[in-house]
Structures are given as C-alpha cells and as structure tokens.
Amino acid sequence: MNGRKKETKIVIFGAYDSGKTTTLDNLCEKKTNVEYNGTTISLDYGNTHLNGEKIHLFASPGQERFKFMREILAYGLDGAIVVVDNHRGVTDMEIEIMSQLDSKNVPYIVFANKQDLSNNELTLNFDVEIVPTIATDGSGLRSGLELLVEKL
Numbered sequence: 001m002n003g004r005k006k007e008t009k010i011v012i013f014g015a016y017d018s019g020k021t022t023t024l025d026n027l028c029e030k031k032t033n034v035e036y037n038g039t040t041i042s043l044d045y046g047n048t049h050l051n052g053e054k055i056h057l058f059a060s061p062g063q064e065r066f067k068f069m070r071e072i073l074a075y076g077l078d079g080a081i082v083v084v085d086n087h088r089g090v091t092d093m094e095i096e097i098m099s100q101l102d103s104k105n106v107p108y109i110v111f112a113n114k115q116d117l118s119n120n121e122l123t124l125n126f127d128v129e130i131v132p133t134i135a136t137d138g139s140g141l142r143s144g145l146e147l148l149v150e151k152l
C-alpha cells in the first residue's frame with residue numbers, strides 16, 4: 001500500500017453526449033445531476049466504494065461552452081475517465097483532454113462507450129488503456145473503474 005489518501009477524486013471527461021452522466025449514474029449509489037434538457041450544465045456528483053476506499057466521482061459537462069467548469073472540476077483530481085462515444089469516434093476535444101492529462105501526469109483510462117451501437121476497435125495515439133463499455137446497462141463500468149484505481 002502506498003501513502004495515497006483514502007478518499008479519491010475522479011473526474012469524468014468527454015465530449016457532449018458521450019455518456020458521462022450515464023456512466024456516473026451507473027457507478028454510484030448516491031448521486032446528484034445538474035442537467036437542463038438532458039445535458040449536464042455544471043456537474044454531476046456521486047460516490048461509491050472500492051476495496052473500502054471512498055471514491056468521489058464528478059462528471060463534467062461536455063459542451064464546449066463549459067470549459068471553465070471542466071477547469072474547476074479538474075482541481076485536485078487523482079485520476080480521470082475519458083468517455084468516448086465509440087459510435088461517433090474520438091473528437092478533437094477528447095484528444096485535447098487526453099493531451100492535458102498526459103502533460104500533467106494524471107492517471108486516466110478511456111471508456112469506449114456505446115458498444116451496443118458500434119463495437120469497432122477504438123485506436124488512439126495515446127499510451128492509455130481502453131475499456132469497452134455500455135453505460136446504459138453498466139457493462140464494463142465497474143471493471144474499468146477498478147483498472148483506473150489500480151493505477152493511482
């Protein structure tokens with residue numbers, strides 16, 4: 001066991017509509033969503049436990065205009081999940097987020113979501129683990145979170 005604190009902050013990033021809120025909702029027992037017309041407008045928050053450790057999860061808004069909110073949410077994060085819509089493919093915004101996470105040495109993992117719509121293999125020019133997920137039915141979410149937490 002390393003000296004890491006027992007409460008962990010993980011932020012979920014990804015372009016609009018990729019499935020961030022659905023991912024958080026399915027991972028957490030308790031949660032709060034701030035949405036308007038089905039899109040996150042400030043943040044979603046929830047928490048869960050993994051191996052006795054409390055995990056705080058924040059999902060960011062995906063729309064471009066909420067960049068300021070993503071910057072606030074990123075404060076003090078221990079790790080990140082980038083949720084990509086595998087049917088749409090990776091977006092420039094997600095590439096920018098992964099570059100920033102790399103440059104700040106933040107451990108992260110990619111969820112290749114919406115596998116029910118497309119199970120094409122996602123290829124990325126980043127040294128990152130990719131976990132196929134279906135956020136709507138929970139497939140892959142828990143094991144993906146476990147993989148990330150092992151890297152922290």
Ligand SMILES: Nc1nc2c(ncn2[C@@H]2O[C@H](COP(=O)(O)OP(=O)(O)OP(=O)(O)O)[C@@H](O)[C@H]2O)c(=O)[nH]1
Binds near residue numbers: 015022116117134
């Ligand atoms: N088919 C399918 N639909 C999904 C999946 N995950 C999410 N969705 C749907 O995609 C839409 C957007 O999901 P959200 O979780 O709200 O996406 P978001 O990334 O939080 O969106 P923003 O907050 O607007 O950035 C919803 O209609 C979800 O039901 C999935 O794995 N498969």
Ligand SMILES: [Mg+2]
Binds near residue numbers: 040059061
């Ligand atoms: Mg959302």
